[in-house]
Amino acid sequence: MFASDHFxxxxxxxxxxxxxxxxxxxxxxxxxxxxxxxxxxxxxxWMVLSLGVxxxxxxxxxxxxxxxxxxxxxxxPALEPGEAEADERVYVESQIQVIQSDEVVGRVVDDTGLAxxxxxxxxxxxxRISSYVRxxxxxxxxxxLPTVEPNIRHQAMVLVRRAFSVRQLGFSSAVEIGVxxxxxxxxxxxANAIAAGYIGNQRERRRAARAEETSDLHKRLAExxxxxxxxxxxxxxxxxxxxxxxxxxxxxxxxxxxxVYRSLYNALLQRSHSDFSxxxxxxxxxxxxxxxxxxxxxWPPTVLVVALSVMAGGVAGVGHALIRQAINRRLMTxxxxxxxxxxxxxxxxxxxxxxxxxxxxxxxxxxQPVYSKDAPELHSxxxxxxxxxxxxxxxxxxxxxxxxxxxxxRQGGFVIGVASPLGxxxxxxxxxxxARVIAAxxxxxxxxxxxxxxxxxxxxxxxxxxxxxxxxxxxTIPADQEGLEVLALRPTGSISDLNASLSISAALQxxxxxxxxxVVDFHSTDRTADLEAAMGVISEVLLVLKARRTYAxxxxxxxxxxxxxxxxxxxxxxxxxAPSFAVRRRTDxxxxxxxxxxxxxxxxxx
Numbered sequence: 371m372f373a374s375d376h377f378x379x380x381x382x383x384x385x386x387x388x389x390x391x392x393x394x395x396x397x398x399x400x401x402x403x404x405x406x407x408x409x410x411x412x413x414x415x416w417m418v419l420s421l422g423v424x425x426x427x428x429x430x431x432x433x434x435x436x437x438x439x440x441x442x443x444x445x446x447p448a449l450e451p452g453e454a455e456a457d458e459r460v461y462v463e464s465q466i467q468v469i470q471s472d473e474v475v476g477r478v479v480d481d482t483g484l485a486x487x488x489x490x491x492x493x494x495x496x497x498r499i500s501s502y503v504r505x506x507x508x509x510x511x512x513x514x515l516p517t518v519e520p521n522i523r524h525q526a527m528v529l530v531r532r533a534f535s536v537r538q539l540g541f542s543s544a545v546e547i548g549v550x551x552x553x554x555x556x557x558x559x560x561a562n563a564i565a566a567g568y569i570g571n572q573r574e575r576r577r578a579a580r581a582e583e584t585s586d587l588h589k590r591l592a593e594x595x596x597x598x599x600x601x602x603x604x605x606x607x608x609x610x611x612x613x614x615x616x617x618x619x620x621x622x623x624x625x626x627x628x629x630v631y632r633s634l635y636n637a638l639l640q641r642s643h644s645d646f647s648x649x650x651x652x653x654x655x656x657x658x659x660x661x662x663x664x665x666x667x668x669w670p671p672t673v674l675v676v677a678l679s680v681m682a683g684g685v686a687g688v689g690h691a692l693i694r695q696a697i698n699r700r701l702m703t704x705x706x707x708x709x710x711x712x713x714x715x716x717x718x719x720x721x722x723x724x725x726x727x728x729x730x731x732x733x734x735x736x737x738q739p740v741y742s743k744d745a746p747e748l749h750s751x752x753x754x755x756x757x758x759x760x761x762x763x764x765x766x767x768x769x770x771x772x773x774x775x776x777x778x779x780r781q782g783g784f785v786i787g788v789a790s791p792l793g794x795x796x797x798x799x800x801x802x803x804x805a806r807v808i809a810a811x812x813x814x815x816x817x818x819x820x821x822x823x824x825x826x827x828x829x830x831x832x833x834x835x836x837x838x839x840x841x842x843x844x845x846t847i848p849a850d851q852e853g854l855e856v857l858a859l860r861p862t863g864s865i866s867d868l869n870a871s872l873s874i875s876a877a878l879q880x881x882x883x884x885x886x887x888x889v890v891d892f893h894s895t896d897r898t899a900d901l902e903a904a905m906g907v908i909s910e911v912l913l914v915l916k917a918r919r920t921y922a923x924x925x926x927x928x929x930x931x932x933x934x935x936x937x938x939x940x941x942x943x944x945x946x947x948a949p950s951f952a953v954r955r956r957t958d959x960x961x962x963x964x965x966x967x968x969x970x971x972x973x974x975x976x
Contacts, residue, residue, distance in 0.1 A: 405695065408702070412694075413687030420683030424675045433667035436550040437557035439565045440659035443543040462543060465655075466536045469547065469568050472527060478567040479526045482560070490525040534564060544658065554663040561661035569655050576654070587638065594635040597628065699922035701915055707942055710922040711929065715939040719796075720946065722747055731848040737856060738819065740798045741847050748803055783882035786938070787908040789892040789901045791924035795916035796943040801891035804912065806849050808887050816885040817847075819858040820874050820892050820900060822865075839865055839873035857881070871903035878907045895928050902931045910938040917945045 443465055468474060479485050534549040549561040701707050704718040722745055730744045788801040802817060809815040822840055840859040847854050859874060874890075881888055890908070892901045901911070911932050915925060929937070 409691035416687030417683030424679030434669040435554040436668040437661040439561040439661035597631040797914040805889040
């Protein structure tokens with residue numbers, strides 16, 4: 371069912387002339403606004419779905435907790451005043467690499483006892499799938515997987531190194547160690563263990579350096595002691611005066627050398643007790659902030675998940691809308707029909723709620739129930755359209771009837787076919803209202819129900835004459851004056867599509883002699899070829915489309931069987947209840963000029 375608050379018929383023009391590609395490719399602000407209005411629900415749906423997925427991920431995914439421990443490094447001594455800052459930065463970077471080295475990580479693994487199969491075992495879904503695929507491939511090719519003895523300590527070191535990160539706090543000598551895991555207690559324990567491992571490693575280095583220095587010092591002291599404390603005394607002098615003098619000189623030189631070695635020994639001994647040793651050059655570190663078990667998880671962050679979900683949903687919605695716009699050729703508005711085919715005689719009929727439909731009388735002789743319903747709003751809209759058509763001035767007749775060439779003043783034989791490319795498009799409603807409107811002008815009008823595939827009537831109601839493939843049943847439905855005659859064509863037995871089409875054409879030729887106007891309610895063209903078979907008898911064709919259900923391909927297919935001169939108008943039913951638009955050409959001095967424009971039609975309040 372359909373009805374109309376706003377009904378528009380475009381000025382006559384040549385149908386079947388599609389808009390040039392140049393006009394189709396133009397993007398205007400109105401096109402963007404139409405796209406937003408038609409796609410905002412789809413984008414909102416995608417954002418809601420994305421938020422649902424993001425919320426499920428945030429709730430169901432395992433939470434990760436990050437604990438932080440901060441240690442302070444003693445800056446190295448500056449060799450030169452100008453190199454102090456550079457040396458400190460280089461030193462901090464080097465210590466960060468030391469913290470991440472195998473020396474410190476291995477010490478942490480050993481101290482915490484993480485070198486066990488329970489810690490290094492990977493029971494995730496990805497590991498299981500990978501192991502299964504490898505085993506299947508090995509069995510497929512007849513090979514065996516190599517058996518490698520796992521190095522549990524090395525695997526534990528790899529896992530620990532992946533779990534923590536180290537960074538310098540600003541330009542200071544403070545270093546922050548962050549450890550992330552699914553257990554907050556384990557995160558804090560491991561962060562403190564890494565800090566303690568680094569400090570312990572530095573302490574051991576200092577001890578080793580001091581022990582090595584002490585050993586070297588003791589060796590040197592022993593050597594100097596042997597040379598410094600010589601107990602030899604001067605023996606008897608030779609009898610020769612010259613030899614005696616040389617002996618005295620040599621003894622004095624030995625005494626002087628011993629004094630020198632004794633001085634060196636004393637200085638080296640004093641140095642061993644001073645702080646200016648090689649071990650003192652290794653800076654020490656201390657923990658200034660110990661790691662505590664975190665209360666809030668660091669991943670996934672709720673705000674980030676919500677923001678990414680909204681962005682992903684918006685992008686997916688816009689992309690879906692663009693793809694649908696590109697591949698989906700559904701006809702939703704009058705402008706869509708015009709852009710698709712170039713037709714300029716298009717009527718848009720919004721949907722009317724059921725409460726506005728009235729039943730004018732009982733459905734006699736099992737006619738279609740839609741024939742007994744009426745919508746006053748539809749008649750009102752048709753009358754207003756009629757006043758805007760050429761040659762109609764002040765007549766209280768209806769719209770399309772006055773638009774069709776030859777309805778008024780013709781003595782008989784004018785056949786109007788009402789058809790649609792798809793079923794349930796409202797063609798029967800259009801046909802019965804059109805017949806009522808034409809009958810209101812005083813012309814002898816007949817409505818032919820050619821939907822022969824619908825359920826048959828009772829046999830006593832059908833008039834089956836010999837030679838006729840379809841039986842006839844006459845009925846009368848209420849109208850403004852005496853009533854509207856209806857002829858229903860139904861088969862009395864099995865019948866082929868060809869015989870049914872030929873019978874409909876023969877019946878219309880015979881009825882042209884009795885009625886001045888005949889409105890034929892055809893089956894949809896996707897079910898029968900009745901419209902194409904009766905095209906030689908039909909004077910005008912009224913094409914009915916259903917918005918959001920009919921595609922441009924359906925319209926193009928039915929237009930190929932309708933001659934351009936016989937197409938009266940195209941009716942698009944169930945459009946959105948909004949101001950209708952009529953396609954017009956901007957003219958200058960009566961000549962077509964410029965691109966296609968849209969003009970607002972008059973509303974019911976005018």
